[in-house]
Amino acid sequence: MSRYRVAVTGHRGLPEQTMRLVAGELRDYLSRFGSGLVGLSCLADGADTLFAEIVLEVGGALEVVVPAERYRDSLPADHHAAYDALLARAQAVQRLPFVESTPEAHLAAGKLLVDSCDTLVAVWDGAPARGPGGTADIVAYAREHDRPVHVIWPPGASR
Template sequence: MSAKGGGMTGRGLAGGVTRIGVTGHRVLPDAVRSAVREGMRGLLGGEAELLTSLAAGADQLCADLALAAGARVTAVIPGTDYEAQFEDAAALASYHRLLARCTTRVDLPAEPSPEAAYDMAGRWVVDHCGLLVAVWDGRPARGRGGTAEVVEYARANGRRVTVLWPPGILRD
């Protein structure tokens, strides 16, 4: 199923489905990956739908975990030449593999820059989820549309936010 920039509203679906949005860093230390696996296991019980842009790192890890748990996954594709933004072939191949397994694909309208497109995708995810999972080191954003900005937007709009990042672990 495909949608153009909208179609889904609200924080949940009929029948008690929980919409879980994902935001997070692209480079994840092994200790963070373990914490995400453990944290997501507790969130994916029952009916769940994951909203993700399938970016390298946190998004792809969470999508894999959701699919393994039998959850639905909605791909939220930023309005840019998204595939050209992947920095390595393995991440792009993983993106294609996961995209093929998604229940729904939402293609967002074109934006003037990749950063603006990421910002819009993050806001879309927040606007359509009941819970935002942030695989985030707690540090300020390094650019527009980054994890910290998405978390700030979610909190400002009253969304529940769960941060999955072990204390003392540095990203770089």
């Protein structure tokens, strides 16, 4: 069976209404790949986790990139249980050599996701990155490397 590798980049801290809108579009997009889907994510709160949950829901496999040794500690405490549960369900985990969860580590992780996928899904409002390694930077990297980018930002979505 051929596998199709889809990576995610996207915003964190999205309002619940936006998460519902994004979930519908992600589900529609990812379900077309069926069990041949391999989803790649860093499992940050927000778009990354929503993507990972839907990958598993539609029968795909999950691969995780952990940007830094202290990455989990940098995530909101109320996200740790979801992060741990998804990490435990990953078929593969790649850990980058960074200790601190810095913009440099996040940028390296985003580039690795792009380099490892067939298509990048970007849950993105189209705005510039708020810091190095943000969604816009990862989208730009994918486009510079001729990787297809599927942007999801439904009407009515907001940050």
